[in-house]
Amino acid sequence: MHSVLIHNIGKLVTPLAKDKDDSTRPLLEFHNAAVLIEGGRFKSIGRSFDLLNTTPADVARHDANHKLMLPGFVDCHTHPVFVGNRAGEFFMRNRGASYHEIAESGGGIHASSRKIASASVEQIVRESLPRFEMSLAGGVTTIECKSGYGLTWLGEERLLFAMKEIEKIIPQRMSKTFLVHVIPQDSQNRRVEFVQSVVEEMIPEVHERKLASCVDIFCEQGAFSVEESRQILSVAKQLGMSITIHANQFGHSGGAMLASELGARSADHLEYLNRDEIEALQRANVVAVILPACVYFMNAIPYPPMRSIIDNGMRMAIATDMNPGTSMTESIPFCLTTAAIYGKLSIGELLWSVTLDAARVLGMEDKIGSIESGRFADFSLWNLPTPESLAYFQGSAFADEVWINGEQVFESQFTVQRY
Ligand SMILES: [Zn+2]
Known part of the structure; x- marks a missing residue:
């Protein structure tokens, strides 16, 4: 060099x-x-x-x-690997359909998962690459990337392969996360068996083949309970993987408390967050990851209490949450606009949240x-x-x-x- x-x-x-x-x-x-x-x-x-x-x-x-x-900016929470487009849902939501109604009508995460089931790795890579190019144009030099739209192991493995291929092509540093998103539709009546297969087969496989270094879970009503999340993340932790949680997006789901109990690297979303939860996260040194463009796009949930998070001494990162359903943007600058308005943040608070504090989430704070x-x-x-x-x-x-x-x-x- x-x-x-x-x-x-x-x-x-x-x-x-x-x-x-x-x-x-x-x-x-x-x-x-x-x-x-x-x-x-x-x-x-x-x-x-x-x-x-x-x-x-x-x-x-x-x-x-x-x-x-x-x-260089660090986008520490994204779901950029998927196929197709869910613009129709965006308009359904604007006409009043809720997140859960969209999911029940066959949209949402399951719609993306059906598309992954019939796509080749090559198609997934081809359709995903432009999102990484747009992210780069917005100044992002390190990007976290989650799987999660495969749901079954067959689909997840395909996504993780696509992520590996993309990593070889793009100039950005990539940090890969295995996301346990929701129960696949054909396993709805076999929850216990599905969780067991995540714990006993999927996570050890991801770890052994180095397909991802972190495990994330959607701990929310309609996804995974606190007990299921604890079971899944504990196994990842025992294997030495880092862990993170989609927590408290639609209510006080228990996800934030679980993140502090398990010492997760971050708790992400946190739209519903009370004083006890902030104090628990702060004591456990968990970084709050705020996704303001998602709140803006959904227009149905409150903004996280960004001021209280900072004023109570927590470290906070801001990320795009780039995904086809609830935050279709690759732009960190746009996230800064929404955080500046709805979080009343200073430029120092904004810049730290997309550089050093976001690097801390990915365990790279000494390098980038x-x-x-x-x-x-x-x-x-x-x-x-x-x-x-x-x-x-x-x-x-x-x-x-x-x-x-x-x-x-x-x-x-x-x-x-x-x-
Ligand atoms: Zn997310």
Whole structure:
């Protein structure tokens, strides 16, 4: 990997790892900056004028043209691997159908699962790849990716294979999660046997073949009970896998309490969250993962109490929840818009939640998430005057350049300077 000096950076903005427990979430802001990259990692950060003078002449130079430089974003909760499109459901919901009514009419997760059942790995890869490209254009350099629409082992295995294929093609770092989503339709009357097959066959298989490093469960009415979730996640934990929970999306499901009991890496959703649950999660050091674009898109559940989560000392990440049913967006900038409005968050709170705190969810907080010496050189350049503009241009902010491991992996074909 060659060395490169990124110079003439108008403004470099980044959180710093030393502030990882600082509840005020400060940001370093550096004007007229340059960054020297060596071996795929940040080597030094300084004034553009100084680094241009001190860097050896044989090191390549890349002019940032006064752009805004930010650390690569980490989208730590996504379901991007599926086929087809559920726009029809979106309109049903807008006419008043509930999440559960849509599911009962044959839509929802089971609709995606039927499509997976008749799709080849090649089709799944082909239809999923554009979503990773869109995510990259929004500045995401590390993406968590869940299975979950296969439901049966046959379907899940196909999805996990597709994820492996996609990982080979895309430039982003990928963190793979095996999601135990809902009971397949043909196993509805055999719950106990299905849970047993997850525990005794599926999870050991996923672990042994290294198909995913994390296990997630949808702990909610209509999906899995607290007891079933505990049984499933305990097995994953015993195998040394990390665990996470889709918790408290439609009510006080017990998912948040279970996340704190088991020491999950994160509890995700948390639209319904009371003081006791916040305190339990905080004590167990569980990161809250907030999915504001999902709440916006569903328009039927409350926004999570983002202010209380932060003000009670919890770490919080924000992610897209990219999925065909309840959050069809790949855009982290759009999530920042919704979180800024409905969470009343500052720019520091927003940026931390998609960089270092999101990296913490994936266990990568020492490697990525900030522009600091020794970390992987994952960053983006934007034709925007300030980081606040990311949230301000609701959903229409795209990166101009994206770099991963010190290599440029994306250049926008649509270059517009915004003021
Ligand atoms: Zn989700």
